[in-house]
Amino acid sequence: QSALTQPPSVSGSPGQSVTISCTGTSSDIGSYDRVSWYQQPPGAAPKLIIYEVYNRPSGVPHRFSGTKSGNTASLTISGLQTEDEADYYCCSYTSSSTLMFGGGTRVTVL
Amino acid sequence: QAQLIESGGGVVQPGRSLRLSCAASGFTFSSHVMYWVRQAPGKGLEWVAFISFDGSNKYIDSVKGRFTISRDNSKNTLYLQMHILKTEDTALYFCVKDRREWDLVGSFDLWGRGTLVTVTS
Numbered sequence: 707q708s709a710l711t712q713p714p715s716v717s718g719s720p721g722q723s724v725t726i727s728c729t730g731t732s733s734d735i736g737s738y739d740r741v742s743w744y745q746q747p748p749g750a751a752p753k754l755i756i757y758e759v760y761n762r763p764s765g766v767p768h769r770f771s772g773t774k775s776g777n778t779a780s781l782t783i784s785g786l787q788t789e790d791e792a793d794y795y796c797c798s799y800t801s802s803s804t805l806m807f808g809g810g811t812r813v814t815v816l
Numbered sequence: 817q818a819q820l821i822e823s824g825g826g827v828v829q830p831g832r833s834l835r836l837s838c839a840a841s842g843f844t845f846s847s848h849v850m851y852w853v854r855q856a857p858g859k860g861l862e863w864v865a866f867i868s869f870d871g872s873n874k875y876i877d878s879v880k881g882r883f884t885i886s887r888d889n890s891k892n893t894l895y896l897q898m899h900i901l902k903t904e905d906t907a908l909y910f911c912v913k914d915r916r917e918w919d920l921v922g923s924f925d926l927w928g929r930g931t932l933v934t935v936t937s
């Protein structure tokens with residue numbers, strides 16, 4: 707049960723766009739639209755920001771968007787803001803009926 | 817509003833046992849899949865176990881045979897019984913709710929604040 711692959715860190719200036727990739731296999735991301743994304747500021751519990759690939763929960767800003775192509779899911783933050791600085795995790799359902807998180811990506815606002 | 821409150825964490829020696837509890841309120845507990853997710857100090861998130869509304873369950877390989885997830889729908893409470901604890905089980909354990917009713921989609925829309933388990937000799 708290896709973790710999904712995310713870049714350890716990404717950075718951008720306020721107003722720029724950043725994209726975080728989440729690479730899995732045909733046994734998880736490639737087979738299911740049960741991909742979600744979480745934002746975790748330092749010292750806080752994670753918060754759901756994208757569910758089922760591209761859906762935003764109520765209250766999550768429209769600058770957060772999700773997509774999927776093949777075995778890779780992506781989270782894009784458009785118009786980066788200072789409060790977006792946090793760790794981000796992807797998660798997918800798998801063919802073993804289990805769940806798997808990515809290793810996490812630290813987003814830094816320059 | 818909906819909330820999850822974990823309890824039961826603490827400092828234990830390797831090989832010992834601990835039981836975590838999670839009190840749920842503000843939503844229909846019995847109709848949601850519930851999960852335990854952990855985070856080792858300074859590390860990422862790791863799914864540990866889930867229990868469905870029908871009582872079926874699954875575990876990550878590293879805890880199979882040692883951990884047992886259960887629920888008491890009459891008390892709106894989720895449990896995680898942990899036996900033969902190892903140092904690598906040291907983590908903040910979060911109780912988590914699935915977003916959908918009557919389905920397992922792995923979208924965790926409600927998290928507790930976590931309870932810390934430290935396994936050390």
